[in-house]
Amino acid sequence: MSSPRVAWVGLGNIGRGMSLNIAERGPQSGPLLLYNRTTSRATTHATKLGQKSAVADTLTEAVSRSDLIFTCVGDDAALDAIVAAILDDKALPQDLSSKTFVDCSTVHPDTSRKTEALFAARGAGFVACPVFGAPNMADAGQLIVVPAGKQAAIEKARPFFDGVVAKKTIDLSGGSGEDIDVGRASMLKVLGNTFILNTVGVLAESLVAAEASGLGVGPLKEWLGLFAPGPFANYAERMTSGDYYTREEPLFAVDLARKDLRHASGIAKEGGMTMRNVEVTDSLLRDVKEEKGEKGDIAAVYGAVRKGAGMEFGNQ
Template sequence: MAPQLAWIGLGNMGRNLVEKGNLDKPLILFNRTKARSEDLASKLGSSKTKVVDTINDAVKPSDIVFMCLGDDAAVNAAVDKMLEEDVKGKLIVDCSTVHPETTNALEKKITEKGGEFVGMPEVLPQDGPDNIPVFGAPAMADNGQLVCVTAGSKASCDKVVPYTTGVMGRTNIDYSGQPAGNATLMKVIGNTFILNMVSQLSEGHVLAEKSGLGVDNLHTFVSTMFPGPYTAYSQRMLAGDYYQREEPLFHIDLARKDARHAMSLAESSGAKESMKMLGLAQGRLDKVKSEIGDRGDIPSVYGVVRKESGLDFKNKD
């Protein structure tokens, strides 16, 4: 008999569990803001989902519980609620982007109670916030194009793999048999590539504008040489999306959290002196927060770099 699944938190990957996971039971949905679960359920169909009021209501009848939450504190609070139930024989899968030490601590806490645990972030060109140890943007999550990363005991990871390639993601990077925190370690390091890329793109466009080459010419080069995330971020910058968007695709606070985790890892690993690019990107993220607050997005770094060179934060009137 197929297991009962639950999804706690953000919903894009949960959507793919329903649409592509061949589930024979309704997916149990819980979100702290119940209206978000109800909205997702209305799109997927009431026969394929069941919205519940509490985390406990999601965990108690479930065999596998996926969660995707915003930060370490939210994940820890959710797991504490889960452990109010008997989790023996249950598998908890964390898709959140948290510090690897948090992931390893969760693995220990849950397995000591007789449960199983897998860290499963996603890894891919990031243009938005499904904020999961998976790499990808919201649109990529919707289309099942994320790259999943699984770590934990092999037996536990084997239970999750059927829901990765072809369901929630396009492929899976398998770290089974390794500490669950290796998945989030991979995710945090991977996100430094995104943060540094956005700074590099911003600098290039500012130089192109101030030198007279023109940003359109540089964008042509970028889209030819670096199709994919470079091109997508370049387009968002030049279109002014980085300050016009009311709801950020990747909230600036989440980006700052990822940068803090990466710098913490660098310091504890003795690599802090080699992370100068990340330090620069981190400072620029902080300036985005000061400039436009909660509307800040990762590509909003472009506005900060513009101001560093004497240009207006906004590239359009």
């Protein structure tokens, strides 16, 4: 199979890291084509990548010049807008059977299913491929990718997963070789994010309780570093260092987090249950939004818990 021409659409925190690793390690033919609604962001990123990338001035150019098109955007509405722009574009051929679209966004399972159906009607392949990992993991090519869809489409994208953007692929087909519902990938991603978000909330409460009780955050952080080193120990450091309220650009924005919780709550209700921890976490994130606006980061639930305990939102 010949190497595909590849485009990357959407350059948020995760998208920048993933596109960097595809440009440097991917088996594509020619430079990675970058497109972002704000062209200056694509130009800045391309400058860092040098000759391994090029900028597409329009979405039409990105799609027309590529065989494999990755997208990674903030929410369902943004993905819907991109899909509509592609399918309504008279400059693109009616027959898109030479194209495969791989969406790494976190969206509702029904959005992934709708997207696949729309592309399939024009002959294009589609893979729902949300990812797990913080921006630093994306930069290091250490994400967990979760692809779902028709096997023919997944196989076209697979060379860009392990060893390129990911440390591990969770193939929801379980090795059966069968075509699978693209909504399963989005479902796993949304439910997995509730674990992350709920745990960050519990961590914030524990740190504030340690401070309020007189124990102090030091012993709790030391225990956490021994018992659960990695992402949550990093969150504890971001909270106690004050990074949660001083940073200008969120690593995981409050609005996106609340969108994930809404999706998870909806999925649970369809199954006849209520995710009560999700409701608690969302209430903390609502307080973050009131305090910090759209630039609020999920680590700022620490400030929301502090405020609820009669302390200052900022700890320094």
